[in-house]
Amino acid sequence: MARFKKEKVLATMRTTGFVPLFFNSNPDVCIEVVNACYKGGARLLEFTNRGDFAHEVFGEINKYCAANLPEMILGVGSVTDSGMASLYLNLGANFVVTPIFREDIAMVCNRKKVPWSPGCGSLTEICKAEELGCDIVKLFPGGMYGPAFIKAIKGPQPWTELMPTGGVDITKENLKSWFDAGATCVGIGSKLISEDILQSKDYNKLQQNVADVCATIKAIR
Numbered sequence: 001m002a003r004f005k006k007e008k009v010l011a012t013m014r015t016t017g018f019v020p021l022f023f024n025s026n027p028d029v030c031i032e033v034v035n036a037c038y039k040g041g042a043r044l045l046e047f048t049n050r051g052d053f054a055h056e057v058f059g060e061i062n063k064y065c066a067a068n069l070p071e072m073i074l075g076v077g078s079v080t081d082s083g084m085a086s087l088y089l090n091l092g093a094n095f096v097v098t099p100i101f102r103e104d105i106a107m108v109c110n111r112k113k114v115p116w117s118p119g120c121g122s123l124t125e126i127c128k129a130e131e132l133g134c135d136i137v138k139l140f141p142g143g144m145y146g147p148a149f150i151k152a153i154k155g156p157q158p159w160t161e162l163m164p165t166g167g168v169d170i171t172k173e174n175l176k177s178w179f180d181a182g183a184t185c186v187g188i189g190s191k192l193i194s195e196d197i198l199q200s201k202d203y204n205k206l207q208q209n210v211a212d213v214c215a216t217i218k219a220i221r
Contacts, residue, residue, distance in 0.1 A: 002094045003066060004073050006113050009095050010135050012043050012073055013163070013185045017217040020210065021046035021077055021097075021165070021189045024198070025053070027060040033193060034061060036203040038069045040210025046077040046097055046187065049084065059091045066092075077187075082108045089114060097165075097187070099140055101125050106132040117163055121145065123153060126160060136161045136184055143167020147181035154182040163187055170209060172216050179220050188213070 002009075013019065020037050022045065024030050030047070037045055047058050058076060065072045075095035076088040082104035085096050089112055096109050101118040109116035110133050119140030120126045126137050139145055142164030150162050164178055165187030178186055192213065197206050 002089070002092060002112070002114050004094045006115050009044075009073055009075075009115050013136055014161075016041075016043055016214065017179070017185045017221070018042070018213055019044045019046050019075075019097075019163070019165075019185060019187045020192055021048055021187050022193045023048040023050045023054065023078075025051045025057060027057050029198065030057060030061050031064050032201070032203050033198075033206065034065065034069065034072060034074075036206040037193075037210050038072050040207040041214040042210050043071050044073045044075065044095075046075050046095075048077040048189075049088070050078050055087055055091060058088060058093070062092045079105060081105070085109060085116075097138055099138075101129055103132060106134070119165075123157070126153065126157075126162075130160065136163050138162075138187070139164040139183075141166035142178075142186075147177045147183070150178070150181040150183055165189075170213050170216075172220075175213070175216055176220050179217065 020042050022033055062074050065074050073094045076093045077097035079085050079096050079098045085105045085108045096116040099119040101120050117136050117138040118129050119138045129137050139162045143166050161184040163185045164183055168186045168188050169191035192209055
């Protein structure tokens with residue numbers, strides 16, 4: 001069962017403004033990454049479901065967070081069907097992010113009052129997701145649409161909250177373009193948690209990257 005209530009998860013997304021996303025098959029590496037993100041100021045992390053036995057790794061990380069990182073809100077990404085969503089909810093996922101829009105995932109998450117963010121790429125999909133109870137919609141792939149897409153959506157629908165993922169990096173210029181357009185938060189993957197960092201095990205650099213992103217978003221807002 002999720003440790004954090006839906007309202008807390010959504011408020012943290014809005015307040016911090018970004019969600020690091022990451023996958024590795026080694027639980028020890030994952031714990032180092034989560035620790036670095038936490039020390040840097042992140043309070044959310046999306047573990048992407050992209051490998052065999054990924055759910056087992058997620059379970060280990062979530063247990064670690066519960067015992068050692070009391071404010072870290074761990075969720076799951078790259079979920080593509082309701083069965084997968086249910087599996088991760090039973091492992092304590094606090095939010096669910098998908099690359100696609102599927103009603104069956106909405107039903108599973110809504111039943112347990114866990115926030116879900118489907119990947120949408122049109123105003124029609126966004127509206128449908130909101131009708132099914134989505135609060136913050138994932139714009140994916142963000143780099144294909146760009147900040148101008150968000151600005152266009154916010155014109156007729158100023159109440160819509162969007163989280164672009166894909167095409168977001170950690171530079172001030174890039175982050176400013178998204179938030180100036182009206183993004184509620186952003187999802188950042190390899191531009192934040194780079195392969196170089198993982199190979200060199202330079203978790204201090206990752207911590208600094210996260211701290212810099214937190215400071216940049218705060219200054220932009």
